[in-house]
Amino acid sequence: MAESEIDEQIHAETLPEKADEHEQLDEENRLKPEYVASVIEALEEEDEGRAYDLVEPLHPADIADLLELLQPEQRHLLAAAITDLMSGEVISELNDYVRDDMIESLPASAVAGIAEQLDTDDAVQLIEDLDPRDQRAILAELDPENRAVIENALSYPEETAGRLMQRELVAVPEHLKVGDLIDFMRDQDDLPTEFWEVFIVDHRHRPVGACQLSWILRTPRHIPLTDVMQRDQTLIPVGMDQEEVALRFQKYALISAAVVDEGGRLVGQLTVDDIVHIISEEAGEDALLMSGAGEGDINEPIRDAYSARVRWLIANLGTALVASLIIAAFGAAIEQLVALAILMPVVASIGGNAGTQTMAVSVRALATNQLTKSNTRRILWREMRVAMLNGVTVAALIGIATAVIFSPMLGLVIATAVVINICTAGLAGVAVPVLFDRVGQDPAVASSVFVTMITDSMGFFAFLGLAVACGLAG
Structure with a gap:
């Protein structure tokens, strides 16, 4: 035809x-x-x-x-x-x-x-x-x-390679030639229906190389597999966490990879379609953990969703009390100058948003191994510089507006407080996820609760404290 x-x-x-x-x-x-x-x-x-x-x-x-x-x-x-x-x-x-x-x-x-x-x-x-x-x-x-x-x-x-791997694969001994492999694949009825490469193993069933199907089809039959196979492989230990597996696939642009046990023997393979699911799952999981929303699945039973979320809301209630105590300490100053009560939410909100931005960048960097022990100080200094630039820009805008509406001194106070709070947000946005990571916890787990507490508390303390120190109230 x-x-x-x-x-x-x-x-x-x-x-x-x-x-x-x-x-x-x-x-x-x-x-x-x-x-x-x-x-x-x-x-x-x-x-x-x-x-x-x-x-x-x-x-x-x-x-x-x-x-x-x-x-x-x-x-x-x-x-x-x-x-x-x-x-x-x-x-x-x-x-x-x-x-x-x-x-x-x-x-x-x-x-x-x-x-x-x-x-x-x-x-x-x-x-x-x-x-x-x-x-x-x-x-x-x-x-x-x-x-x-x-x-x-x-x-x-x-969530380890051993749990995720496929046992269906094609593995042949290293002494075969290309023609032998082609005949083997044609004669065997129980091979996987879909595969992209053939693993070459030694007498102890340890992978020594791999051949993509495209290489096999384009190579003369008499050529030994050892002459065409790729010897450098990315081998996945059977106990490796799925997130680390996904990073290796991404880093080395893998389509499939051999999974080996503690003795180095071939026990399975992982393919890129598995990794796509892992990447999607991990990304969604991190986003939900940062908000304390549990698994965040709309099909999750109501009782499970309730128990997953309410504990972080209770924790948030406790952290919010810290900010409330700071406000209470300056109650007399707020009574004398109502403008302080009007402007306090502005300082806290800007700091919270700045902290969330930095925290999201940090969590992603930790998840992709871009933020490690070797470069933590450099990343922290980078985010502090970004925070300083953001703080000065936003402080100039809010300071001028406050000076026009209320008074120049109050404008200077709120501008200074905004700079202090955004810089604190930059520090907390890196430090909190890194601290979680250092103690062996998922850096995305409800980091926002603690970052929000720090930025709110510092925002109120800096603004109200500067107002009292400058004699505006109190």
Whole structure:
């Protein structure tokens, strides 16, 4: 068949599916509200055939999105209507809370059947958050080989390379030639369906090199693999934290990487699609931790969301009392000069925003290894200089406005207080996350609560203290 005929055939086969997707997805590739409403209507009318026809053209990832948009009872109805479409791909794309809800409503044998369709890393993700009793029931339904692989993965700590890695890979001995490898891959039926490189191992199953498929296809058959393989590899220890794994993929522009155990033996691989999920997860997690919002998932149970957030609000209440005590100490001065009460929130707000800016930069730098023990002083001095420039600029604006509206002396006082508070914010925005990091805690964990306390307290103290010292009140 000519190449043009093949292209026309592919186009003809894929065109109807694209047309269907266009009807269900908007220009931002999200499910249209009217489409979701039509699925809900079919479920409410108990028209399973219509619901199936509406969902059938969707990509598995879009089916997962649809399930997440429905109420729990509607999800179960839809899952029952589209049983054969509820593939492992759909389940693996679901939000954690939605997936757990769906899995708990299925018998162990059905969950085991889904798990066996998945790569080991996705199967582990499917099972790992279930309670031990449900885990045991599902594992008992798996065939012995899959059960052993998943049990081994679950033995590693969460968010480590061992928990995340795929066991499906292609590894061959180093004595083979290119032609031998090609014949091996053609003859074997149990190879992974998708892979980008072949790992070359020695007699102890330790990786000694890797060959990309493109190299293999373009190399004559008689050439030994040792002549074309890349010997310098980025090997991932099985116990490495997922955040560090993501940094290595980013730093060395990896598509896949071998995972090795404590003895240096090849036990799995990580691929870039896994890393994309990790990067997205870590970025969102850091942003939520800085605000004290817990996991911040809209599908999280209300009780879990409450318990995650309320403890930081209580902590914030305690830190706010520090600022209140400072204000109380200058109560007499505030009574004499009402302008102080009017301008206090300005000083505190500007300092808080400046601290948040610096803190966000610091947390990101710590997460990406740009801020380490070797350059902490340099980064601190850099942020202090930025804070000084910001402080002088903002102080000039607020000082002039205050001098015009109230008095020149009060303008000078608030300008000085703003400079002091923004410089304090710059210091706290670096110091607080670094301190968390030094004591082995996540630097994003509610740093904003403590930075806000420092900037509010210093802002009030500097402004009110300078006002009293200059004889404006008190």
